[in-house]
Structures are given as C-alpha cells and as structure tokens.
Amino acid sequence: MTRGKLSLLFLLLCLTVFPSVALASEAGHGHGGINLGEVLPLYSCIPFAGMLLSIALFPLFAPKFWHHHFGKISAFWAAAIAIPFLIAYKGQALYEFLHIILADYVPFIILLWALYTIAGGILLRGSLRGTPVVNTVMLIIGTALASWMGTTGAAMLMIRPFLRANNYRKYRTFMVVFFIFLVANIGGSLTPLGDPPLFLGFLHGVPFFWTFNILPHMLVAVGILLVIYFVLDTYFYKKEGVTAPVEEGVKEPLKVEGIYNFIFLGGVVGAVLMSGMVKWGEISVLGVHRGVQEWVRDGLLILLGVLSLIATPKKLREDNDFTWFPIQEVAYLFIGIFLTMVPCLLILKAGAKGQLAFLIETVKEPIHYFWMTGMLSSFLDNAPTYLTFFSTALGGFYPGMAEAQAVPLLIAENNIYLKGIAAGAVFFGACTYIGNAPNFMVRSIAEEAGTPMPSFFGYMLKYSIPFLISTFIVISFIFFV
C-alpha cells in the first residue's frame, strides 16, 4: 500500500471516529469530571480491533509487507485513536494515555526486555539424542522454567537444543508444536513472570503468588499433553526406525554456559516480588501516580538486564543466535496495542453503563470467562485480551469502583472468575501462532533450522483443535462447571 493510500485511510478513519467521540464528549462535559467509559461510543474501539486484526491477518496474507511496515501500521492505529481522543477529551484523554504508558506499557516492556536479555545469555550446549524420553524430559524442563524466566526466555533457551537433538528425526513438526503448547504457553501460568497477561494482572493488583491458584489447572493440562506427546513420539520413533546418528566428530558433553544469568533471573523474581510486597509511598510523574517501589522495580530490572549484557560474553550470545529484533517488534506493536485499547478498557470498566454492557451481560459464568478469554486469546494477543476480560469482570461485579478496591474483592469473593480469565489467557495463547509472542519466534527458529511447520490453519486443524481444545474441555469440566 502506498503512503498516499495509507494517509487517506487514516483520514477516513479519523473522520469516522472523531465526530462520534466529539459528540460524546459534548454530552459528557456538563458533568465536570465525566466517567469516560460511560460516554465513549462503541466505535472508539475500532482502532483496537484494527490493531489486533492487523496482527492476526497481515502475517497471513501479506507477510512481507507486514514484516517491513508493522511499526508504521502500529503507529497508524495508535494515531487513529490518540488524535481524535485527545482533541475531544484533552487533559482527561492525555491522562489516560500517560497512565497506560507509564503504569502498564513501560513496566511490561521492561520486564520482557529483562527476561529476554537475561535468558539470551544462557546457552545449553551438548550433543543430545532426541528419543521420546529425552524429548519429554526436555519439554518438562522447559515447562518448569517458563514460569520463572518467562515463556519467551524458556522457549529461546530450549528450542535450539531441542531442534539439534532431533535433527536426525524424520517427523519433527509435532514436536515443535507441542513445544509451543507447553514451553511457550502453558508452562508460563504459575507466576506473573511467566506470561505477559499475568504480569499485567500483577500490575493491576493481583498478588504475585495468587497465580499459584492455577497450578491444578496447569498440572492437568501439562499432564494430558505430555502423555499425548510421549505416545505420539514413541509411535513416530518406532515408525521412523532410525537409530542414533553416527556422531560427527567429538561428542559434545551437555553444558550450560552463562549460568550466572540464573542469578540475574533470581534478581528479577526478587524485584517483582518486592514491588508487590512493600509500599514506599507514591510519586507523580506527568500526573500519573505510581508507587515508588514500582519505579524501583523497573530500575532494578533494567540494571539486571544491563549486568547480564556486561557479564555475558558476546560470543555466547552469538552462539545463542541472540538478536534484538523480536523484542523490538514486541515493543513497537505493543505501544499500538496499549494506546488503542484505552477506550475499550474504559468502556468495559463502566460495566452496565458502558457501550459494552452486552458483553458483560453475556459473559457471566466462570466457564464463559475461561472460554471467551481463551478463544479471543487464541486469535488476538493474550495480554490485551486478559486485561479486557479482567476489566469486564471488574465492571460486572464492581461497576464504577476503583481498581485498587475492586481487585482484592474480586479475588476474595469471585476467585474462580479470575482463574478462568488467567487460565484462559495463558492456555489458549497456544492455539494459534498469533496467540502469544514466543509462538512465532519458535516457529521462525524451527523453520530456519529446516523443520517444516504447518500453516496457520494447518496448525489449528491438525494440532490445536484435536489436542488442545480437547484438553481444555476436560479442564472446563474439572474446574469451571
């Protein structure tokens, strides 16, 4: 698409959104400090939908264009909401944008960056032979690590050794798919470090260890999937009839390099924990109030990332094929996601008084939350989806109540709903390549290494629906009915 066409599209969108937003603002001005969520029109959510649909559709239908212009597309959608919203609501809109940037986006990106940087300094060397037992053990290790070093970190640490161990095997595709299921998604459900949606929950007041409530759900999902994996791997291993490859040259012993990075990972856990346990007062930055401990946590995370960069030899990162590109991509895309989701979140928080009241009324039972959060997480990134349904639940149970009061109440009185949202967001992120950021990174590395990966729909039809969805049905019956 040419720059001219893009500009025209942007103009049309602004013209569509702006009058409605402006009218709504006129309606609300008489109330002084208006509740934006109650007056915002539904179409102010168009840029958010456009942003998420761009992420879902461009990689499928125009991957090359998307690859080179995703930053501009993200900026386009962000501007499409920011400009009319700022014109219409001025200071109040500016506050909402600054709030989401400073309170959500910045800590979110800092945590991802720190985990990505530190995990990228750990290298697993050695000649492993990918038998069903070895592969299953590697998947268990990756799954266990994911909650502590992030699904991205664990996936990046384990995927290359996993691929190397199995490069002599004929059927490798299903292995990588199960790797995505377990290491890149479900494994990250135990702590806010594991998966971005849970960290967003933590930033909004969900205690660090609350996520351990998902342990039974996780164990059931992991158990079922590992058994299926082992059976499949054993079947294909026998079918292939391959024996261990003749070692080329000297067999390299198993070795973990950059092990000191685990200390930095421990530091990350400590910093995040600390920010949830202490209260050192608040400071206002650009009018946004945040706890001092939160700024300290962000500073510590940056420090830990920098220390990892200094301590880890460049050669080790190169041997790990470490690159900044994926994290840059996430940073560019998520600024668009966070800015465009502002109206949507405000409307949801307004509960029955907002334009998304129908959604709140539809989603009532825990199982609804599990499946609705999940299904949308499959096709949209799971972090914003989590926040959307988190806000839906708050708006549904405690409309108009401040988040700081509403979240503890939600946990105390309606814990199962939050479990449904958290498990749905994390688990269903595995259903498609676009459900969670590490999915596409793993796919990219596997394809580069010569492992054929299924298409977008092939992945869903051959793997997600038969294996994942059936597992989630079991989980629904055990935990949410």
Add this chain to the structure above:
Amino acid sequence: MKLTKVLFATKFRELAFDALESLLDLKAAGLKEIILTYIIPREEVGFVPYGGYMKDEEERLREQARIRFEDWQEALSKAGVDSKIRIEVGEPVPKLVRIAEKEKVNLIVAGRKKRTALEKVYVGSHTLDLLRRSTAIPVLISKYMVYCDMEGQCVRRVNEHPFQRPLFATDWSKPSQNALEFITSLKGAVDKVDVVHVIGVKISKGLDKTELYRIEKESKERLDKYCATLKKAGLEAEPHLAAGRTASEIIRLSRELNSTMIVQGTTGKDRVKEFFIGSVSHRIAEASELPTLLVP
C-alpha cells in the same frame, strides 16, 4: 605466508563486481580461490511479527544470490581463479568471521559505504564491526569507487588497482609487524610500498629537542629496517617520516604519494575501548577514500 584464499563478502551493491575484479591483481601474488559470500540477514526473512519465517523469501534471496554469483564465477574462472559460493542466513558479521575461519582464508574483503554529506565516512557499521571482530584474519575494506573532497572539489575516485602502491603506516606494534609480513605476501601484485611512521602529537608534545631528535633518529632507523625487510622480500620500498596528528597525516601522505591503499596493523579494540581511547586504524578506515587493509 602465501595469500591463496580470499573471502569476498558482498551485499550486491553497485560496483560490487568491479570490486571483485580488482582482487584479480592478487593472482600475481598467488591467489588461487575466492569464496563468494552473501549473508542474508536473519531479520530480512525471520521473526516476522506473529508470522514466523519467510521460507519463500529466503529461497528467493538465495536463488537471486546464486544466479549473480554463478555469473561472477564465470569471469573468475576465465581469469584462472577458482571460486566457491557461500550463501547463509544469520547475523552478518559473526557469520562472516565464522565462515572465514572455517574456510581458512588469508584475507576478508568487505563492503563499501556510499559517503553521505552528513557523515563523511566510507565505512558502515557492519564493516566497522567486522574490523573489530576479525582478530585473526586481515580485513580489506574495498572502496572501488568513492566520491571525495580534493582541493575543495568533490571528485570521483576509482580504486581499480588497490594493491599497486600501498602506503604502509606503522606504529611499531606487533600488529604492525604482522602487517609487514602480510605485505610481503603481496609480492607480484605490488609495485612499490611507502612505509610511513608518524610521530604523534601525544608523543612529541612537551618533549625537548634532544629527545625529539632521538625519537626521530630511532624512527628513521626503524623505517629503514622495515624497508630493508620488504626489499629482501623483493618489493620496492621507500620510508617516510611525518609528525602531527596521526590519522590526518597518514591520509595527507597517502594523497601526496598517490597511494592506492592504506595498510595498517590493528589491535582490534572493542566498542567500549574504542569509544574511550579511540582507534587510529578505524578512524583512517572511515575517513580515507582509499581501500584500507587492516591486519590484526
């Protein structure tokens, strides 16, 4: 040491083939094989946000490179030089260094950057990184055709025969010794070598005349020794002593002497050291309009 194998890294920018052809002068020095190398940057084909890997795009780039290289191979074959094609995906600089080490080449030849009005440098960040990273193999920055300022005018300069009259700038260091040895391996391709030493401002500042004369005398003797080594190897050589700011003096002399290339030893400073201490060899590589050969 014999110079038999060269790695030629390219991004297929304009005049890349002419730069390759200019290496054929090395045949007279014993060149037997050129490894034609193209690294597809991983970011070009991989990590499509939420999309994965563009296998088709990789294939297209590979095929495109292969067709170009095969065309070049014909020309090389006619000139009597063997060649091999290496097309890989990855991080360009580490990948190049790895291939060079694996292929056991004697020299890496890399890029040329179009100088822009804003940043008057001829070396891109990748090439500069290659200079820092190649700690065992010499790197030649080929600048086949460049635009430079001469007597207040912007002129086009074509470096067709870079090895003809190299200016060898020495600071008496171990890498300089290595560079001297490397130049002797260029016998046959070289007409004459100008051996240069600059008594830098840092050294001469605050010295009394006696001490300065002593350094001057010692430098001249060392220059003569270097020239003698080159002559012994069958190369014509001429000593030149200069004083002042090292980098600008070397560039000035290279113009006065009609040099075709600047050869230096390099200690391979990393980014941090380079930022604080500075690297004369890298500065010259960036600022000179001549091809620059750095020997670690």
